[in-house]
Amino acid sequence: MSTIDLGADTFEKAIEEHDILLVDWWASWCGPCRTFAPVYEAASEQHQDVTFASISTEEEQELAGAAGIRSIPTLMAFREGVLVFNQAGALPAPALEELITAVKGLDMEEVHRKVAEQAAQRKA
Structure with missing residues (x-):
């Protein structure tokens, strides 16, 4: 599968539609x-x-600002709509492979439970 280009009009939809992004x-x-x-x-x-x-920070400056991008490259990983990884810096191939394996192996029931707990704490 080749890499798709995202922009302000497609970023949120891509997060929602793809299990792992x-x-x-x-x-x-x-x-x-x-x-x-x-x-x-x-x-x-x-x-x-x-x-x-991929998102070009040159073409999508406003989106990059809203996403808190301070340094590039920055890699984000979303699983079931949840941001599970966010790090600046180019990864070597073995580290990227390790990250992908880790994201695939996440217990998403546990992740969603923790996200819900954090949201409840912020409201309290």
Whole structure:
């Protein structure tokens, strides 16, 4: 599966529609972004059950700001609509593979329970 491009009009919908969504925030002028791109693309070919997306911070400055992107590349992982990973920096292939395996292996009942508990605590 190739990487899909997301923007302000498709970002939230993609989070809702895909069980596992990885998002690479990048810019064309960013050296580490260019280094990470082939690693990310290769992983997208190996994991057909994961949706790989990218967002250009140059084209989507407002969205990047709203998402709190301070450094690029930044990789986010969403599972069942929940942000489960958010880290700046280019990952080497073995680390990306480890991340994908970890995201696939999450106990999502437990994750959703913790999210609900945190939401309840914020309201209290």
